[in-house]
Amino acid sequence: MSLQPKVFSFFDGAIQDHCFFGSNNQLLAITQDKDIKIYDASTQQLLQILSGHEAPITAIDVSAEGLIVSCSQDRNAIVWKPYINQQTGVLDFKKDLVLLRINRAAICCRWSPNGKKFAVGSGSKVVAICYYEEENDWWISKHIKKFIKSSVLSIDWHPNNVLIACGTANFHTYVFSTFIKSIDTRPSPSCWGVKLPFNTLCGDFVSSTGGWIHDVSFSPSGNVLGFVAHDSTITIVYPSEPNEPPISMVSVKTNYLPFKTIKFLSENELIVAGHNCFPILFTGNEENWSEQKSIDPAAKLNSKNQSGNKLLIGDEEETTTAINMFQQMDLRGKVVSKQSTKLSSTHQNTITSLKFFSKHQISTSGNDGKVVIFNI
Amino acid sequence: MEDWRRIDIDALDPESRLTDEQLRLVDTDLVSYDDVLLKSRQVKALLSKGNYSDSLRLALTNPPYHSDIEDTRLFNLSLVLEVLTSVKQAQMSNIVQALDIDQQDILVKYLYKAMSQSQSQIHSGILLAWFEKTIEITGLGPILRYMSDRRLV
Numbered sequence: 001m002s003l004q005p006k007v008f009s010f011f012d013g014a015i016q017d018h019c020f021f022g023s024n025n026q027l028l029a030i031t032q033d034k035d036i037k038i039y040d041a042s043t044q045q046l047l048q049i050l051s052g053h054e055a056p057i058t059a060i061d062v063s064a065e066g067l068i069v070s071c072s073q074d075r076n077a078i079v080w081k082p083y084i085n086q087q088t089g090v091l092d093f094k095k096d097l098v099l100l101r102i103n104r105a106a107i108c109c110r111w112s113p114n115g116k117k118f119a120v121g122s123g124s125k126v127v128a129i130c131y132y133e134e135e136n137d138w139w140i141s142k143h144i145k146k147f148i149k150s151s152v153l154s155i156d157w158h159p160n161n162v163l164i165a166c167g168t169a170n171f172h173t174y175v176f177s178t179f180i181k182s183i184d185t186r187p188s189p190s191c192w193g194v195k196l197p198f199n200t201l202c203g204d205f206v207s208s209t210g211g212w213i214h215d216v217s218f219s220p221s222g223n224v225l226g227f228v229a230h231d232s233t234i235t236i237v238y239p240s241e242p243n244e245p246p247i248s249m250v251s252v253k254t255n256y257l258p259f260k261t262i263k264f265l266s267e268n269e270l271i272v273a274g275h276n277c278f279p280i281l282f283t284g285n286e287e288n289w290s291e292q293k294s295i296d297p298a299a300k301l302n303s304k305n306q307s308g309n310k311l312l313i314g315d316e317e318e319t320t321t322a323i324n325m326f327q328q329m330d331l332r333g334k335v336v337s338k339q340s341t342k343l344s345s346t347h348q349n350t351i352t353s354l355k356f357f358s359k360h361q362i363s364t365s366g367n368d369g370k371v372v373i374f375n376i
Numbered sequence: 377m378e379d380w381r382r383i384d385i386d387a388l389d390p391e392s393r394l395t396d397e398q399l400r401l402v403d404t405d406l407v408s409y410d411d412v413l414l415k416s417r418q419v420k421a422l423l424s425k426g427n428y429s430d431s432l433r434l435a436l437t438n439p440p441y442h443s444d445i446e447d448t449r450l451f452n453l454s455l456v457l458e459v460l461t462s463v464k465q466a467q468m469s470n471i472v473q474a475l476d477i478d479q480q481d482i483l484v485k486y487l488y489k490a491m492s493q494s495q496s497q498i499h500s501g502i503l504l505a506w507f508e509k510t511i512e513i514t515g516l517g518p519i520l521r522y523m524s525d526r527r528l529v
Contacts, residue, residue, distance in 0.1 A: 149394060212524075231520050232517040253514060
């Protein structure tokens with residue numbers, strides 16, 4: 001395995017979200033405005049364009065069973081089920097519209113780990129928990145709206161398929177129960193709670209310096225919660241017992257631009273990425289968390305005095321100083337600027353989505369229209 | 377599709393606005409005028425000894441946050457400004473380096489606050505020098521935390 005990241009660049013323009021799916025993650029789904037484009041990851045061939053939304057898509061996610069859910073500013077979600085078309089022999093998708101019953105844009109969506117439910121966060125201060133009802137052949141949406149005071153920007157599922165964490169625009173991160181009798185088995189008691197009927201508030205955390213909560217993540221065990229906010233901090237919460245204050249809450253103030261995504265690799269490792277344009281590995285425990293390394297080999301961590309992600313200047317001598325500029329204007333009558341605006345990192349703009357590709361690889365996508373697979 | 381988008385529907389929804397109380401995340405101690413007065417004597421004592429590093433650290437400790445005590449907040453600002461203006465440019469970096477990350481955040485808040493006050497405009501050169509040296513050391517984090525933090529100095 002080479003250490004260099006694998007870069008996919010199919011079109012110009014921002015990518016809201018992406019996901020790899022199929023056997024061996026052969027297929028790649030990317031959002032482009034109102035459509036989802038399906039590519040073959042090895043041949044980079046465009047296979048399908050899925051259209052159905054009437055407004056830009058805000059998020060997509062793939063379930064353990066291979067179903068894709070997309071949500072959009074048109075206030076709907078669509079579940080796409082891949083199948084092989086018998087007549088043509090090519091990959092096709094069955095489309096199922098899910099009525100979320102919300103009156104603002106859907107912002108984020110995530111499948112539960114077992115793929116039986118998905119949660120959609122929205123601008124109408126609710127989280128819609130959706131599940132499939134066999135007898136009606138229909139996706140049902142149930143709302144969690146108690147306590148939530150503003151838009152839900154991010155969602156993550158606890159590994160027990162019942163608890164979700166959601167980050168909101170009023171600086172709070174909540175943990176709720178989404179227990180649904182007909183499809184869930186009663187979860188064993190944990191640090192988050194013992195009895196967990198639907199809509200139970202199991203946790204409410206804030207970062208001390210405020211800021212929108214851009215992303216939340218549970219650790220693999222589900223006993224640790226992390227979130228990143230617009231104040232460039234990472235907060236890691238270690239809950240103690242239900243209704244008790246947490247054992248510890250570690251808030252890491254970083255000197256980067258804010259992070260948009262966070263993912264735990266293990267109980268002691270997490271990856272963040274965002275407006276700084278490259279993913280960073282952090283390690284730590286209940287007492288302290290600190291940055292370890294940049295996942296992107298092309299970008300370095302901020303050292304004590306410098307920003308790690310620098311503009312690449314085309315050529316040392318061609319650095320467009322003012323003198324240089326006027327000399328050129330004098331000699332040639334025009335300015336030939338060789339100053340590039342390229343960043344040293346692989347991504348050239350904000351990373352908005354970060355997902356696991358395999359055990360030791362992550363995939364990211366962002367506003368520069370690239371999808372990149374990094375080796376950890 | 378076009379017209380109804382122009383209606384401000386949020387104006388009709390009483391729950392659409394968050395109150396200051398709901399936005400206040402962490403309870404902060406109420407700092408009284410006398411607390412700052414006490415602090416100012418200690419700061420001035422340190423200043424007269426030429427101990428700029430400790431005097432700045434003390435001036436930035438426990439700043440008054442509550443919006444209803446504007447005169448106390450301005451008093452603390454003038455105290456911070458007094459320390460900032462007595463330091464020579466060459467010493468700035470070392471002093472910033474000696475602060476911990478929370479104090480650096482508070483320093484940046486005071487720099488912005490000072491720049492917004494008309495009476496401190498005579499010091500703008502010094503303030504900009506402080507800002508430059510501070511950001512060189514701290515990176516962009518404190519600027520973002522200044523913008524997002526509801527605890528205004």
